[in-house]
Amino acid sequence: MPNKNHLRIIADRQLEESGEVKFNYGFGENEDEANIEPNYIFMARAFRDDLRSYRSDIEVKAAAKNKTIDVPFDVDYLEVDFMGQFHLEKYYSIWYNTFGLEGVSFTNFNRTALFSIADQDKFQVFISSVEGLINRGLDDNTEADFNKNVLFVKNFKLLTLSDVLQVSAENIGNVVVLKTIELPASPVIEKGILDALESYLTIHQISYEINRETHRLELYDATLDELIAIAQNFDVIESITSSLSGVVRPGVYNIPSRDFGFEIANADEELPLIGILDTGISMQTPLASITLRDDTFTLDGNPLIDDCGNDGHGTMVAALAALGRHNHSNNFEGEITADAKLLSIKLIGSGDGYLSEKKVIELLYKAKEKYPQLGIFVLTICYKTHKRTNEAFSNYTYELDKFAHETDSLIFISIGNNSQAMNENVDYDLNYFNNEHTNLNTPADSMNNMTVGAAADGLYDGAFNGIAPGKEFPAIYSRTDHIDLTVIYSVKKRNKNLFKPDVIEGGGDYGFYNPTTIDFMDNAAMSVLSSNPALGYTKEVGTSLAAPLTANLAAKLKIVYPDLKSQTLKALIINGASLKNIVYPDVNKPLLNRTSGYGLIDANRTIFSDENSATMILEDSIQSGEQKIYPVNFPHYLISTSLGKTNRVLKITATLCFSFLPLQHNQLTYCPIHIAFSIFKNHSSDDINRVQRLLNSKLRTTLSWSQSARDKSTPAPYSNVQKIEFNVDVAQLRSEGKTFKLAVQALLSNQIMASQIENYPTKFNFSLVLNIEETVRANTGRLYDELRAINNVEVINVAEADLEGEI
Template sequence: MFTINMKKPHVLLNTQVQKNESVTMKYNYGFGDDKNSDEAKKDIERNYISIGQNLQRSYRDFNIDRRQRIIQRNQELAVPLHVDFVRINFWGQFAVNDYFGKWYEQFGLEIIEVTNFGASVLFAVTEHDFCRFDTFLSAVESAIRNAQDHQDRKYPKLIHYIQDFELLTTRDIIKAGNTDDVFILKIADLKVQNQVFDDLKASLVNYLQNQQIEYIINFDVGIVEIYNRAGLDLEEIINNFDVVLQVTSGRSTIIRPDIFNVPNRTYGFEVADAENLPLVGVIDSGIDSDTPLAPLIVQDEELNLTSTSVLEDNVDGGRGHGTAVSALVALGAEAVWREYRGRFTPHCRLLPIKIIDSDSSAISISRVLDLLIRAKDNHPQIKIFTLTINFCQSKKYNEHYSSYAYALDKFAFEHDCLIFISTGNNSDAVLQTNGYDLAYFGNEEANLCSPADSLNNVTVGACADSLRQEGYIGISNGPEYPTMYSRKGHYQYELLKGKAKSNKTLFKPDLIMAGGDYCYGNRGLTDIGEGSMLLLSADHTESFYRLVGTSFATPLAANVAVQIQKHYPSLRSTSIKALMLNNCSDKLVEDLTANKSMLVGHGCVDSSRAIYSDSNTINFIVEDTINNGELKIFPLKFPSYLTTDDLGKKNGVLRVTATICYQFLPIKDSQLGYCPVLVAFGFFRNHEGADILKKEEKVNSRLKSGLKLWSQNCRFKQKPNPFSNTQKLSFVVNVNELIDENNVFKIGVHCLTHPQLRPGEDVFYQKDNMFSIAISIEETLTEKKMTGRLYDEMLAINEVQNILLGDQDLEAEA
């Protein structure tokens, strides 16, 4: 049987009708016993000699640093009071929820920030609690002396969990160079002694005003940004105002300037009517209006941090950057492989949000955030943004989420938006490699740059494809492979203490897109050869140029998203993300390491499949909400022809691929609980919720033996994993499985808050946590056996809602 495979719209599963009764969630395989933890406790208690010896150096250095910090203070500033920040590294994961109160009550130490996925905790002790803190120091001293003379002194056994500790000093806090234009001060936040910190923050603001230091304050994000001017004494601020945890640079970069002209010609293309199209915010260097993109540009000079118009793009010697990015957002990959010739139907209008006007400049997180909020206020229909300007410094392994990522995650959650963020370019790769060498990614310098660590948004890396009509040219193993200049995720779970904190569903980037590749030139590798990407120039005497970069992969991903939005405008941003990631594949990238996902994410997106279903493939979308502790059940029905007709085989007649995505309000000061709520899903046999939760020896609801029961779990209470807000499952369906379940599978979705939040931090997540699931079901028959019936018959037996905009002709558009 041969069928014409017609393009068809995705559909929304009506879960208000097609559902079973919800039940209270519990894991049917225990909660992760603490036997190993108990053994570790016994070992620690027995080995008090090594404990004391280990603490001796910390105790000595701490006292030296504390005396030095007191000497460095300027008494003339009359700061109202002082705070010591003490970082303690524990032997294992610190149980925040259980011990938050105990450590404060016994030692006056209040938890400020949890990093290293729970193994390192930064505590604050104010002058009001110094007496209790002396109890801590005395206990440490007793442990040290016991190791020396074996007198078995008594002290709180909480000390046994400490590997080492240190005072946070000025040199630890300042992570920026003296010549940087903008310093970003990360501000601490106390829950118990909050009035103390309010007084200190007010004192800092008063100092900045008296010194006439230009600053921007955003306590909602937890930062103060100060501008480097004559007379600024950064060390004096950090030495005296004990509210600052870290000082980083606001320096950003976009591309490596390197003029390379393609043969000069006029632009040679035009764009069709742009009415009634989605609007995309391009956070960049402006969009030059003296190009064929002019009809697409929506000018709003309020969205500008520079002294030049948003319609000017002056970086890189006039070549621009935002202009090239905008062309790829609006016209997509088609513009490149057609070499910008002829007439194009655009997919969106363009809103320039101008944040830089030079190749490398300082970025203010607060000002960028203000522009995004203003853009949403002025243009409420906007949902998609691109951001290809990163901070210069790559992230350290397992480093805490950046203030920039936090700000963008919070914005995306509060405004139902999706920002496509580049990983940043590793420009050093062209100088430090002689060819395609995947071992180079083992360097920490190859890690992504902030704010690409954002979880609510989409992080995009680059694969080697340059979209050339003539085929792939480059140094990589193939066009789908990550390029050497692309950056990898900064999680390295091998460095953590214990496997409990690793989470294979938590990785970056989310996906990779074409960004062009290095080629061999006369003097080694070059990024402007035939393997690079053809780009639109803001310089009309040049018209086009060639270059490579994650800056160009990112707008191509955003173009796929905006096409989804154009067809299905009512969808949540998380549904757009889920559709894209669900239709990504990394199967053509075969010979990478075990950390493959840290290089390519979910792989390369198939744009057509992300936008359209067809006769043999149907994409369901689930949009719903769920409460903490709830398990929701949604039946999914399959047509009878799959079990009654001769399909040519019995096994693997279908493939089901599903991805869940949700946004969350992040917890700023907890790396482990940054994503504070878990929404996970699984596919089960045709059982009710109560049976799904029973132990397998009683009622086996697992659909397939090789399929994960849940996409992600939270059964470890004492040593939980960090949560990921994106999870994916894929499996094949056999005929006998459909027969056994009467052609009905159940989708289970459950929700739990993170068990290691500070008291009160889980209140916001108790009810109505929104989530989206994209479910692709496709026939996997031979081409001759494809029935052409799957879409229509799935549509007929399931409760669905049409989400297509108007009377669109998908076949013509496809």
């Protein structure tokens, strides 16, 4: 059937009503975890040990100070683990005013806080309360006095050198990253210490780059002794970490040498531009005709040379991004048509290296400034160390999310490869993904960008040769999500939308060397372009192949719909992805999204509609506290014509994506914006908000808001990607007068520190993709045209409406 272009919902004309967000139902409104009655004996024992350690550590810290180093202020920091979630709106000012403790960082989804001791006199109230509770619990002194807020404390400790210094002599490298602490209530102290630190670095000839706005400092070629001195004397350093990174590639193959044997036929056309952040792009390949001859974007040598290993890395990534699935699965035979042009942004020259994250971000902004049309990037260079379970966002991830939001860009990031997988498995075992060391690598936890895992598909015809149960399954080396809300939240309070990767795409697989041994096998891998003319092609597997293939799909979308926003591209790709053929045993189903995201991408479903399946796109904005209602009108023939069945005549798949300005120092509100959506009965905004027992607006009992912000006492983190799927019966269409209501609501979190909320925007852009398809045996061929006729929509890029591209 012929391809049809997607439809754009004309937002201001389709909008029926704008109401208020109201939560008149649900759980958690009156819950107060701070009122948990503790066991005084066990708490007193923990406090006694913590207090002894604190007093010992404070003496050690003071003794380690170098009196010859001129630092105007000393600051101590207290790390506190709480019994439950520390509610900023309720307790932040209490802890500051009562205990003299200024919250500067919140992790473990607000169950762990780092406080600066801003007022030593008030801090003695905390110490006295700890002593009082110890007396109450261990000495059974019922008269012992303590402030009730310490009852919420599980453990506390001084921030020490071992907490700050997270590098060793073996992994320092030539670049280390210092995360500095923001002191909103004490800006003079923060500035004074940072000024002194810069003077110290200059005097000692330690090369550095500092960004005070983003609270990060990079040191180059510093010794371990120098790092120790800095950590011990300048009390504004939260962490010192290594930036060791590597290209995402688990193995290298070499197949018989042959020429490239193809040329790109449309190199002179106007095509989308993709930035390849990698090891360079070789100009000794046919990619030279579609690569900009710009050698200015590099951190390590000429970006138009790729000499990583024997056959390069950036070159094969670039080829997958520009030439896509069809040309690679077709072995580059026939006329080769590119989907994008390329800009080489060289980060490292070899397979491994220490990245200057600050310089990477600068390259991104400079590339965007020089080429404003550049909005798609591929990044397959990740940290080599996996993230710990529920570990907070890094500065690097924060900077990439901020860049994407500010520039309307989309970076396709590899989730990372687990190189141990081949040696730790003898078969494909889903239980293996439960190991923490299979967690993703920084910056694959980025929320505004797109994280891609690898499916076992090697883009070859014929029988599947990998170890996975099928080519749609995630490859055993592909990493998993590091977020596990089950250890923190009850079942009802978890955000089911919070996971990575976003999607998976072909990356090749391992093969069976013999029935009990897995290894790199040519027939299970993917054939990719080499930078070495003597080889022509090579065999590879890895998530570094999946990410550029997904970026290629974004480029195809830009060809057909050049004006779509980046988050709309993301929503389209996710909406078209499917988990249909990835069937896990019941015991492993909790791993499904954590390993496969929203599933394997589907190019044709993503790019085009057809006469029986219409995709409608809504790009709009919404205010905090606002709830918008858009009617979705369905054709009369669906209730008046015999369709062969009356149940499940339509399937609706909808995805919402939005970017946001990320917030540092608070893991829970890194994404501080709650935007949710769903499709309801033909009701008003007020009716949709009513208590369900009084008026049920749900089309199905399982179909509610895509995420919830109604629990104010212990909120779960928000997701900026949400997807719903459900079937529609004829009876529902008839009872609702052939109209359903698409509702979108927004709310800014109340868990934001005062210093962050002051200038935070209150109006947010969002992208929503809605696919409606017939699921009857004999399709009518009427759905697309009739949906178009009765809704306020327009065909996107109407001049190309009859385009049928090669997918």
